[in-house]
Amino acid sequence: MRILSWNVNGLRAVAKKGFGPWLRSSGAAIVALQETRANPEQLPPAVRRPRGWRTWYASAERLGYSGVGLFVPKGGEPDAVSTSLGVPELDVEGRFLEARFGRLTVVNAYFPNGNGVDRDNSRIPYKLRFYRAVFEHLAPRLDAGEPVLVMGDFNTAPEAIDLARPKTNHKTSGFTPEEREDFRSYLARGWVDTFRHVHGDVEGAYSWWSQRFGVRERNVGWRIDFVLASPGALPFLEDAFILPDVMGSDHCPIGVEMRPEVTG
Numbered sequence: 001m002r003i004l005s006w007n008v009n010g011l012r013a014v015a016k017k018g019f020g021p022w023l024r025s026s027g028a029a030i031v032a033l034q035e036t037r038a039n040p041e042q043l044p045p046a047v048r049r050p051r052g053w054r055t056w057y058a059s060a061e062r063l064g065y066s067g068v069g070l071f072v073p074k075g076g077e078p079d080a081v082s083t084s085l086g087v088p089e090l091d092v093e094g095r096f097l098e099a100r101f102g103r104l105t106v107v108n109a110y111f112p113n114g115n116g117v118d119r120d121n122s123r124i125p126y127k128l129r130f131y132r133a134v135f136e137h138l139a140p141r142l143d144a145g146e147p148v149l150v151m152g153d154f155n156t157a158p159e160a161i162d163l164a165r166p167k168t169n170h171k172t173s174g175f176t177p178e179e180r181e182d183f184r185s186y187l188a189r190g191w192v193d194t195f196r197h198v199h200g201d202v203e204g205a206y207s208w209w210s211q212r213f214g215v216r217e218r219n220v221g222w223r224i225d226f227v228l229a230s231p232g233a234l235p236f237l238e239d240a241f242i243l244p245d246v247m248g249s250d251h252c253p254i255g256v257e258m259r260p261e262v263t264g
Contacts, residue, residue, distance in 0.1 A: 002027050035153065164221055165220065
């Protein structure tokens, strides 16, 4: 059971860069998108709901901003979908989508960047409130041993190995001590970074690169996209991966392979 996550940096934009063929050839049972930057009615029909797929969206009130989407092949639809954390100041940005597939809960989240309009880290408190809301919402399922996956753009690199230039980024949102400490607190609580669990401390494994010329080619990146698994989901994990050769966004897709029994 192949499950993919991708910050597409604009669904309308990536649709012009090969998203449709990529989706059709993905072999995925679930595709979670972040930063869709569009309300469903703004999307061409073939993008909004590609043939053979069912789709769900959470959109920001602000046009052209944030947003997440879930794509599932017809016949594999979730039993239930929710797009609200029940916190209006967080829900207004369309960053959360939760779907239940049998026993398995999949959360697609686009965690905020901590940068304010002047790139002054003023949004870090909002970002950390979003983190807490997501993981507090899921705490009962974690404690009950249920299989849960939380995937998306977390906008934080928790360890120095997760970015190419850690020494010069300690004051940059995504690598400040308070953001890293907050992220680590959820790992300490029991959530498992699936890629690190499978591959260990592999260097140069990144999922985002600045769009400045030559940065991606030189692999000066950050690993800020994750699939976190609850202990209840971990026995069903077969693989975790990053797909850096997939172009079209400043992020690349990531994902996991799960045993299909995870839903049963």
